[in-house]
Amino acid sequence: MARDGEIERIMETVIKPTKNGITTNLILYGDSGTGKTVTMRYLAREIRDPQVVYVNAIAYRYVKNVLIDFLSKFGIIVPERSSYASLFTRIEGLLRNQGKNVILVIDEAANILKGDYDGLYYLFRSKDSFDVNISTIFVVMEDPAILFDAKIRKSYGIFSEIKFRRYTKGEIYQIVMNRAVQSLTGEGYDEDVLDYIAEVSAEYGSARVGIDILAKAAHIAEYRRSPKISFDDVRAARSMISPFVTESKLASMDYEDLMVLLSICRCLSASRFTDVDCISRNLSVISEQYGKKDINLYDRIKRLENNGIISSSIEGQGRGEGVKKVISIYDIPVSVLTEKIENLLSA
Ligand SMILES: Nc1ncnc2c1ncn2[C@@H]1O[C@H](COP(=O)(O)OP(=O)(O)OP(=O)(O)O)[C@@H](O)[C@H]1O
Numbered sequence: 001m002a003r004d005g006e007i008e009r010i011m012e013t014v015i016k017p018t019k020n021g022i023t024t025n026l027i028l029y030g031d032s033g034t035g036k037t038v039t040m041r042y043l044a045r046e047i048r049d050p051q052v053v054y055v056n057a058i059a060y061r062y063v064k065n066v067l068i069d070f071l072s073k074f075g076i077i078v079p080e081r082s083s084y085a086s087l088f089t090r091i092e093g094l095l096r097n098q099g100k101n102v103i104l105v106i107d108e109a110a111n112i113l114k115g116d117y118d119g120l121y122y123l124f125r126s127k128d129s130f131d132v133n134i135s136t137i138f139v140v141m142e143d144p145a146i147l148f149d150a151k152i153r154k155s156y157g158i159f160s161e162i163k164f165r166r167y168t169k170g171e172i173y174q175i176v177m178n179r180a181v182q183s184l185t186g187e188g189y190d191e192d193v194l195d196y197i198a199e200v201s202a203e204y205g206s207a208r209v210g211i212d213i214l215a216k217a218a219h220i221a222e223y224r225r226s227p228k229i230s231f232d233d234v235r236a237a238r239s240m241i242s243p244f245v246t247e248s249k250l251a252s253m254d255y256e257d258l259m260v261l262l263s264i265c266r267c268l269s270a271s272r273f274t275d276v277d278c279i280s281r282n283l284s285v286i287s288e289q290y291g292k293k294d295i296n297l298y299d300r301i302k303r304l305e306n307n308g309i310i311s312s313s314i315e316g317q318g319r320g321e322g323v324k325k326v327i328s329i330y331d332i333p334v335s336v337l338t339e340k341i342e343n344l345l346s347a
């Protein structure tokens with residue numbers, strides 16, 4: 001629903017060429033909740049030739065992990081330590097037996113695209129080196145222009161790009177309505193209330209936000225023992241979501257971003273706001289622990305701000321001592337964030 005145009009373009013750029021033996025690479029990108037994952041899962045389910053294989057790489061840092069996962073979907077279990085040569089030999093054998101071409105969808109691919117240059121090199125050269133004919137669709141939130149610099153772009157070769165734009169209010173309305181029909185009783189909602197949910201979700205352009213608000217509002221109504229969701233239930237639900245800090249947003253950040261964000265969380269655990277001095281002190285402890293050096297703190301803070309995860313303002317220090325930047329987090333308890341980041345860093 002609401003993604004017919006995008007599906008059509010995916011058909012033209014990857015699916016039809018792959019069926020005809022021409023392998024290509026595509027980056028599909030767009031903000032959180034714009035339907036990237038559902039669309040890919042839909043294609044994996046519906047398209048028979050070529051075969052579309054979906055892998056979620058949220059916990060992976062290397063192409064190798066993805067290939068091992070891919071093989072396991074065909075019942076082929078290989079050791080974690082397999083070399084690229086042996087992995088591609090297995091894949092080549094598998095594809096020969098399949099009798100049709102294969103598209104590998106790598107969802108949540110940001111960590112791999114940003115970090116595993118060697119693995120990507122093998123993947124893109126796999127046709128020449130190992131006679132493996134496989135197309136790849138990488139799914140990420142960031143614009144590829146931010147993800148790769150010009151040099152990397154050049155060495156990776158040509159990629160097609162498709163952007164999933166944010167949903168309009170009308171589209172969110174349709175999606176939320178569908179969900180309500182499936183999961184609520186007929187008298188549980190009015191069209192007016194669904195329209196209001198679409199309206200408050202439209203600023204994020206995210207179907208996930210709309211569906212989340214619907215579920216939470218239904219819960220609140222039930223708690224009030226009311227048979228119907230009210231406008232105020234929607235407002236209460238809206239105040240409960242923190243769409244900026246979703247798990248997938250965290251998962252798409254690299255190690256350095258996560259370490260800086262963790263430093264900020266530590267500084268904020270008992271204070272209202274913090275500053276670069278405190279962050280820098282915590283960062284040196286954390287980077288020791290995780291073995292990374294030379295992090296450009298100012299750059300990273302800027303990125304986190306652009307991401308909407310942290311907020312900053314400039315405070316005067318009085319008596320001509322100038323100004324300094326203070327940093328805060330409003331949307332999510334830092335205890336929750338700390339736990340999530342520590343899990344990701346030790347994954
Ligand atoms: N066109 C659609 N029709 C019906 N449901 C949709 C549609 N688009 C998204 N949804 C629903 O909205 C939620 C979020 O969609 P999805 O997980 O595909 O977003 P995403 O772009 O992958 O987000 P993220 O970048 O955070 O992973 C899911 O529950 C999904 O089922």
Ligand SMILES: [Mg+2]
Binds near residue numbers: 038107
């Ligand atoms: Mg997704």
